[in-house]
Amino acid sequence: MSAWILPLVLQIMAMFTVVAEVFLPSMGLLSIIALGFTGYSLFLVFRAFPVSAFYVVLGADLILLPVVFILGFKMLAVSPLSLKKNLSASQGVVSQSPDLKNYLDCTGHSISSLRPSGIALIGGVRLDVVTDGEFIEPDAPLRVCKVTGNQVIVCRRENI
Known part of the structure; x- marks a missing residue:
């Protein structure tokens, strides 16, 4: 050889x-x-x-x-081992909840402490929310400042 x-x-x-x-x-x-x-x-x-x-x-x-x-x-x-299906909005696939935009400028109060994420009651609905980095204690008045994707961003409401 x-x-x-x-x-x-x-x-x-x-x-x-x-x-x-x-x-x-x-x-x-x-x-x-x-x-x-x-x-x-x-x-x-x-x-x-x-x-x-x-x-x-x-x-x-x-x-x-x-x-x-x-x-x-x-x-x-x-190859047949790979995923061939394309997921699109026309098939009903959505990457974010479309009704979250409706909460923009709504008011409510925090249920848990927001450090910076937590739970708040906004418009009578319990939501997972985040702040822009500030700590907010429970039962503080809030306003929805921004909705980005699936993220509801709240800020402290000064005028009660």
């Missing part, structure tokens, strides 16, 4: 193991195995061939292994 066949087979096995790492959740175990294949292959090349051949194989590994890893992620995008 030629001296170059085993290192070549080990390099190919390392490439397949890197692709398998993308598809199989192994918590890095397959990456360690691929590193072992690559390391042993480099050791065999270093021992059997001139140093210049070792550097060529090392350079090829440093270029090809990340490329194979990226191509594995590209293959994952079109």
Whole structure:
């Protein structure tokens, strides 16, 4: 058997193991195995061939292994293992509650202490709220200053 066949087979096995790492959740175990294949292959090349051949194989590994890893992620995008469903608003998927905007400028009082998040009673409805960083004690009068996404931001109401 030629001296170059085993290192070549080990390099190919390392490439397949890197692709398998993308598809199989192994918590890095397959990456360690691929590193072992690559390391042993480099050791065999270093021992059997001139140093210049070792550097060529090392350079090829440093270029090809990340490329194979990226191509594995590209293959994952079109594989049956990936999520193909697009979630959109036309299908009824919403990322925020549309009725939270109705609470803007409403008043109420804090039920718990807001440091800066807590619970308040706004317009007769119990809501999770946050402040802009200030501490507000329980039963303090509040006003909804801003609604951002799913976050209701309140501030202390000075005029009672």
